[in-house]
Amino acid sequence: MSTQPTIDLLKQNPGRVIFIGAVLAAAICAFAYTGGFFSPHRISANRLVDAIEVSGGGAHEGFRRAHAKGICVAGTFLASAEAKTLSRAAVFSGDVVPVTGRFAEATPDPFTNDTTTAPVRSMALRLQPPHADEWRTGMNDTPGLHVSTPQAFYENVVASTPDPGTGKPDPARMQAYLDRHPETVAFLARLKARPFSSGFANDSYNSVNGFIFVSGDGKRRLVRWTMQAEDPFSTLSPEDRAARSANYEFDDLLARVARGPIKWQLIAILATPGDPNKATEVWPEDRQKVALGELTIARVESETRGNCQDVNYDPLVLPSGIDPSDDPIPYARSAAYSTSFRRRAGETKPPSAVANQSAGTGP
Amino acid sequence: MIQTVQRFNLLARLLHWTMAALILTMAFVGIGMVSTLSPKYHQLLSLHKSVGSLILVLVAVRLVNRLLNPPPPLPLDLPGWQQFLATGSHVILYALMFALPLVGWSMLSAGGYPIVVFGAIHLPPLLPHNAPVFALLRTTHTVLALLLFATFLGHLGAALFHALIRRDDVLKSMV
Numbered sequence: 352m353s354t355q356p357t358i359d360l361l362k363q364n365p366g367r368v369i370f371i372g373a374v375l376a377a378a379i380c381a382f383a384y385t386g387g388f389f390s391p392h393r394i395s396a397n398r399l400v401d402a403i404e405v406s407g408g409g410a411h412e413g414f415r416r417a418h419a420k421g422i423c424v425a426g427t428f429l430a431s432a433e434a435k436t437l438s439r440a441a442v443f444s445g446d447v448v449p450v451t452g453r454f455a456e457a458t459p460d461p462f463t464n465d466t467t468t469a470p471v472r473s474m475a476l477r478l479q480p481p482h483a484d485e486w487r488t489g490m491n492d493t494p495g496l497h498v499s500t501p502q503a504f505y506e507n508v509v510a511s512t513p514d515p516g517t518g519k520p521d522p523a524r525m526q527a528y529l530d531r532h533p534e535t536v537a538f539l540a541r542l543k544a545r546p547f548s549s550g551f552a553n554d555s556y557n558s559v560n561g562f563i564f565v566s567g568d569g570k571r572r573l574v575r576w577t578m579q580a581e582d583p584f585s586t587l588s589p590e591d592r593a594a595r596s597a598n599y600e601f602d603d604l605l606a607r608v609a610r611g612p613i614k615w616q617l618i619a620i621l622a623t624p625g626d627p628n629k630a631t632e633v634w635p636e637d638r639q640k641v642a643l644g645e646l647t648i649a650r651v652e653s654e655t656r657g658n659c660q661d662v663n664y665d666p667l668v669l670p671s672g673i674d675p676s677d678d679p680i681p682y683a684r685s686a687a688y689s690t691s692f693r694r695r696a697g698e699t700k701p702p703s704a705v706a707n708q709s710a711g712t713g714p
Numbered sequence: 715m716i717q718t719v720q721r722f723n724l725l726a727r728l729l730h731w732t733m734a735a736l737i738l739t740m741a742f743v744g745i746g747m748v749s750t751l752s753p754k755y756h757q758l759l760s761l762h763k764s765v766g767s768l769i770l771v772l773v774a775v776r777l778v779n780r781l782l783n784p785p786p787p788l789p790l791d792l793p794g795w796q797q798f799l800a801t802g803s804h805v806i807l808y809a810l811m812f813a814l815p816l817v818g819w820s821m822l823s824a825g826g827y828p829i830v831v832f833g834a835i836h837l838p839p840l841l842p843h844n845a846p847v848f849a850l851l852r853t854t855h856t857v858l859a860l861l862l863f864a865t866f867l868g869h870l871g872a873a874l875f876h877a878l879i880r881r882d883d884v885l886k887s888m889v
Binding site: 357368371378395396397661665668675679683685695696 | 745751755796825827834844863867870874875878880
């Protein structure tokens with residue numbers, strides 16, 4: 352014990368003072384190291400979302416940082432009898448499951464023109480069985496994804512960023528990216544060859560990523576799924592598409608649901624051992640398929656406070672009975688969506704491109 | 715005269731060192747998970763929610779124990795400003811041990827997320843789904859977490875100061 356002034360105590364024990372300082376400095380350094388402050392190559396969700404914002408010419412406040420132009424939907428899902436043999440998730444119990452969701456175009460521009468926007472649509476769903484685990488999923492109408500790793504996704508975003516001088520992406524930089532990523536080249540070829548449906552209602556949407564379905568007896572299966580449209584497939588010719596209005600895809604969806612509910616079949620695609628669990632690889636057509644149930648969308652309405660606008664369709668909000676797999680993309684989507692949600696939730700959102708519209712029946 | 719060290723009661727000491735390990739883990743898990751897009755993000759986030767809920771339970775037990783069993787007094791010869799810092803930092807530590815899990819839980823509620831801990835326990839929402847409230851609480855969570863880490867550093871530095879420089883009984887009272 353000492354009654355000396357503190358400053359004298361410190362002066363008398365320089366070695367111990369330095370030791371304590373070193374302990375505290377080490378704790379701070381370890382904390383900063385864990386946070387990636389010394390790892391300039393690590394891609395955080397913030398860094399990825401920053402890059403997406405830059406590639407889209409800056410953040411669109413209040414909107415999702417990708418799939419920004421969208422509309423809310425509501426309806427129900429009714430599982431088939433076979434579904435519960437694959438997964439014990441409550442959504443497959445066979446009871447009517449209330450569903451809300453969102454259709455969107457994939458661009459970061461919430462005011463994109465439907466006649467010229469990239470031909471990539473998405474369907475995001477939130478299936479909420481009463482008093483049981485909910486399931487959120489975000490699906491694309493694309494044949495797989497253009498990348499299979501978060502690193503490649505980031506590189507692609509950076510390579511797609513318009514050059515400040517020309518306002519267009521630097522072709523040399525994009526070519527350098529494509530030279531390193533033949534899987535993206537293959538995806539773009541598949542996308543180009545794919546007939547693009549005339550609208551949201553007759554489009555089919557794929558899980559893109561692999562997930563593990565866990566059955567009641569504990570059997571684990573790697574699956575993907577497709578939400579297959581029951582509306583007959585048709586396409587628009589380039590001339591017809593060019594002649595439509597800037598929001599035609601959304602206007603058509605509202606008109607379609609006003610005539611009656613729109614339906615899809617949810618189909619599980621079961622992997623055969625050895626199938627690559629990579630989002631860039633499309634599995635062969637002959638894989639076993641199991642009808643999981645039917646989705647009915649009865650109502651479509653513009654985004655507003657309290658509906659799908661404020662929902663983060665995090666693909667890792669999974670019920671007991673569906674697990675993430677070793678496909679790395681959903682983890683990165685979960686992290687990036689969370690950052691996008693955090694940013695937009697704190698911003699003032701202007702009205703969506705398709706505002707104050709609703710059609711159909713239901714909540 | 716033989717002076718016996720007045721110590722915190724056994725429960726207080728157990729809770730102190732258990733929670734020290736848990737809180738330090740939370741700080742590193744927290745900053746680690748927001749810095750990566752890898753599968754670790756999801757695993758760390760699940761761990762963070764579970765450990766956070768555990769800390770909330772433990773700090774409630776700890777506060778009750780502390781109120782029932784007052785801690786040993788600080789050394790009588792400790793300068794007034796250090797008495798003030800000690801008392802103040804302990805109040806801040808307790809406040810943050812309650813606030814961080816509660817803000818985290820409220821934030822997930824306002825974000826419209828299901829809240830599952832230890833893989834199976836569903837916690838009810840503390841607040842209704844409200845995006846601006848989520849954004850505010852999400853930022854609050856980060857600010858309070860950094861404040862807790864800073865307070866922890868002060869606490870660690872003070873403990874070492876007592877043990878190595880003042881060579882009094884303060885650290886001994888907790889071991």
